[in-house]
């Protein structure tokens with residue numbers, strides 16, 4: 001026998017029992033974001049590799065190691081999107097959406113990163129991504145965090161906390177970089193090879209290093225929060241005060257740097273201690289220069305992404321809805337009854353009921369078992385005798401009661417009974 005085919009490593013099937021939970025999350029997200037003025041956008045899974053190299057940054061782990069990049073038949077380098085921000089900005093620029101007044105967007109969908117698969121982390125993973133352009137005020141920063149928290153509350157994710165930091169701007173960050181580089185160079189003997197490599201290009205990323213030795217070496221490192229320019233400082237103070245006004249609990253984490261190059265000022269993460277070492281369920285921040293860097297209008301931007309797989313590990317109290325249950329199961333005996341039942345099925349479906357039947361001829365007993373197995377509300381039994389009298393036996397499965405209906409008005413009555421009971 002041939003070896004059976006498996007899904008690609010790190011790519012997960014979402015089976016029907018799970019899909020309801022996914023739809024619950026997606027529908028809650030759509031509903032909540034709409035209340036905050038966000039509109040849904042969908043972009044292609046594939047983009048020119050250059051888009052991610054220019055936005056996320058050449059020297060990031062994502063672009064260097066984690067992207068699914070390949071060449072199409074014409075030799076163009078394309079990549080599966082590893083995140084959504086760059087794609088949404090690309091679409092915003094390409095379609096000149098700044099002329100339409102649209103400025104708040106969200107996207108739900110799969111992203112791709114070639115990482116080592118582990119609990120809650122997949123190579124095809126799914127994000128809820130939110131972006132807003134053209135708004136500079138720190139009020140929006142606080143509102144975004146409030147919205148993310150509200151969303152998690154609504155879907156029953158409780159044990160998370162919000163960490164906030166500021167990453168400075170093009171005025172204050174370069175000065176801090178030099179100070180940090182000096183510190184790292186002085187401690188270079190204690191750093192892992194990755195961190196040593198990061199010093200010239202991307203020294204802030206050393207704060208993200210998981211190697212214990214590096215963590216220790218950075219314990220005394222200078223922090224950007226102490227080197228902020230006046231504007232960044234006042235922006236950060238305002239963000240915090242708006243968060244307090246909305247009663248959003250948060251902690252300042254001055255060591256949070258986020259994985260991407262483009263963030264300025266506000267950065268935040270939603271973390272949990274329940275997922276082991278991989279403790280962020282989502283995060284985001286401000287990226288005021290990115291739109292212009294990518295060839296668009298000079299509009300500020302801010303956004304966040306939540307990982308759906310990680311959120312799901314933290315959801316409690318979710319009860320699957322029963323909307324996919326079968327309303328009517330047709331139990332048909334004999335060729336004529338099967339033919340008639342085939343037609344009745346379509347009529348009932350047209351009237352809004354979900355109807356199932358055994359397509360292959362089977363015994364009444366076996367068909368009744370199927371009706372039980374799918375949890376049908378009623379089974380409709382038609383054999384030659386019933387057909388002759390134009391009637392059907394309708395069995396109410398839970399109650400165990402059986403009644404006779406005229407075929408001519410059975411559909412209307414079943415609709416009344418089943419829809420009335422819902």
Ligand SMILES: [Zn+2]
Pocket residue numbers: 168169170171172173228229230231232233
């Ligand atoms: Zn600054």
Ligand SMILES: [Zn+2]
Pocket residue numbers: 191192193194195206209210211214
């Ligand atoms: Zn390191």
